[in-house]
Amino acid sequence: MLAYVARRLLIMIPTLLAISAISFAIIELPPGDYLSTMIAEQEARGEGVDQGRVAWLREQYGLDKSLVERYAMWLGGVVQGDFGYSFEYRMPVTEVVGDRLFLTILLTFATTLFIWVVSFPIAIYSATHQYSVGDYGLTFLGFLGLATPNFLLALVLLYFANVQFGTSIGGLMDPQYLDQPMSWAKFLSVLEHLWVPVIVIGTSGTAAMIRRLRANLLDELQKQYYVTALAKGLGPRKALLKYPLRMALNPFIADIGSILPQLISGATIVAVVLGLPTAGPLLLSALQSQDMYLAGSFVLWLAVLTVVGVLLSDLLLAVLDPRIRLGGGTAR
């Protein structure tokens, strides 16, 4: 087991290196650099830019160096915990992201909880009452949630919340709390705003979760051990919850691997539409303005979270389901 984990960790290093190098190169692909984006934007608004200053900035930001040099410089910093400098915000990348991380984690956590709470009972009901009116009805609702474009639902709910409850549009709290320290009133304001994105992002996730759990559970319900348990007189509720349901939980565990990267990039479109102060829109704007180091750091963290998440869910699955063997392929 330990050897397996160590080997997986070692494999991560070249994987991450390759991902960061490729993403760095891709970010560089569009013509121009951050400064030319900035100049284009300012000129379009009639704000002139002194060419001497631009040349100085280019030197200062290291944009006059070659791609390889810049990548090496940045990577050298990353190893020491310095993720570089955001041109757009004129401050270190870690400081830019820091503020947004808490709200992003809160949102992802709330959404995941919403998905589980909604899909769990529905899936069990659908599986145990297969092809009933309830099964069809709930499945239909789930698919409706999946099929409705997120941004549309977001706009409708936003309008509804504003007109009915007077909730301020966009963001995760009323504007007056933005620069306040955490307080009960601020927390309530966050809750007041949080339900819209949670429902919007959640509805799209529940359908998939319902279908997977339902299918897994159906498989289990036909197996002999379940039939035997019922035949031996075990109560239907206990028989269901104690054995087949536990087996069917695998998709929840496997999902942990994809939840971690979602901390950063999850539901970016919804976050942009709703103006949420989460990490997704930050990544998007960093890519648009070619804010190299900010975007590069984001992609690197995404990659780290993905590989770590996958490893975590692999390990958890092995712990929870004895039928799964780690390193089976290499042992053979």
Add this chain to the structure above:
Amino acid sequence: MRRMFIHGIGARARRVLAPAILAAGLAAAAPAWAVEPVDTPSLAPRVEAGALPPVAERLPDTPLVVDIAGRGGEIGEHGGSWNWLARRAKDIRIMNVYGYARLVGWTPDFELVPDILESIEVEDDRIFTLHLRPGHKWSDGAPFTTEDFRYEWFDVQLNEDLHPYGPDTRLLVDGERPEVTVVDEHTIRYEWSKPNPELLPALAGATPLYLYAPAHYLEQFHEDFADPEELGEIVEESGYQDWIAVHIVNSDLYDADNPDLPTLQPWVNTTDPPSERFVFARNPYFHRIDAEGRQLPYLDDAVVTIADSSLIPAKTGSGESDLQSRSLRFDNITFLKEGAERHGYDVRLWDTALGAEIALYPNLNAADPVWRELNRDVRFRRALSLAINRQEISDIIYFGLARPSNNTALPASPLHDPERSALYTGYDLDRANALLDEIGLTERNNEGLRLLPDGRPLEIIVQTAGERTVEIDVLQLIADSWKEIGVGLFPSPSSREVFRQRVYSGEAVMSVWYGRDNAIFTASTVPIELAPVDQAQLQYPAWGQWVQTNGEAGTPPDMPFGERLMALYTTWRTATSDEDRRAAIDEMLDIHAEEVDTIGVVEGVPQPVVVTNGLRNVPDKGVYSWDPGAHFGMYRPDTFWKE
């Protein structure tokens, strides 16, 4: 020798004597009506606690008395705050545009008057003597004197570390640096051997040329002044490489991102970025007062909340902004009006300074030789312009509010000429067809499209920056009418970056963008938008590049009208009278109208301005102009107040 003395209201202001002078024994000179400065209620606690001197000591000896009534406004009361929404944290710099405290500034009638300066003397447009207001103070209470100008010029602009590429180009006349003389604590002189008519407009700009910097604050970051050990610690703490970066990052008077940097603006940023909400507090040392002696600004603070640009119309429409124009567009008007009553605000429609809301730019420097030849044929450009049904576009897209016009001086400009605006804008398909036949484009393919000399169909790909959906709508209507003269049109949206790249490289045959940024031309408008002096001019990018790089890149203006424009540009720069400058601009406008080098479609599309109920002194009808004007700036938001 021509000598001009821009005095504005300085002379009258001098009689509004501040007690500081009274104490100096000049009491006898005080006229009976001199007003007593009135302090701000919200600052009273700090004054009582001794943290702030009383208002009389905070104001300059001769404050600027704003004639609010003369501007059509009314005297207001202190208090309240101004909330508005910005797209990005970087946009808090716009507070310094709205604040619009400049050495000299534009009035709504587009006249230049002294503002921070008490007065300025101009001799032959080459010697500029600036007179500061004695007793004027920075927002931290330190005196604002010629030392701040001296520091900016000698220790910043001329410092080889801070400005390795030399001083700001706006301070150079054909490469020549000014001779700067500090006369006394309140008087400083800038002198060139040739006229510099661009100086005053640059000082009054929305993004102004700063001749001063708070020396008392910045010296701690400057190698020549600071104690090496202390500076070393500051650099260490900041995380930057050297003192140069620290100085530059901390000294930007325009960006408003350093709350510690003293300023002269009506509101001072108090929030350290990054944040989603920035609070600008009133500057207790601001130099303007109203006629009854109240120190401006009336509004205690301005709060800028960051929101995504697509959400700003929605948030404004639910009453979350007190005064908003940024990120609001023409197509938001119906939505905004719908919420006006429910959320208590007013939607006002201001004129813009755009020469055209939408303009087509045939690329005279197109890389393809066949297209280049055709674009360079004035008959071709005229034919295209004549085949646009401008009234139909106005009626369908702009509710009939837009006026058909080419891309030239607006009616608000003293150089406006209705005939010139209408030149080649009438919808005349016969004449357009005749012009194209005359060029020799008579062959057509089976779809009815004319053929280029080399046999390709005449299909124009129009590049768009992909930012305004309305561009595509307008292009669709133009495509319909161009089809009648056998010309195909296909829009190609991309991103702004790629768009510019394609135009600059000549890959683009034609592009669509806004018209001239500032089409309210006066004799003193620097005609950078009328001559090929900038690559960003989409009809002749290579010419602009050639001029910008002194001939190192691009191609020289190789058409007679381009050469003539350059000659007129030089004439304007070296002229010493307003009549000569006016004549130069007039001729340039004539040339552009005749040559149709940009095809303006419509002008006069209004900019929505949302004003919350109870916010007074915001004009019902204004001109929404970036430079000159600084959007709200020239209407002096420091005189806006809340009931």
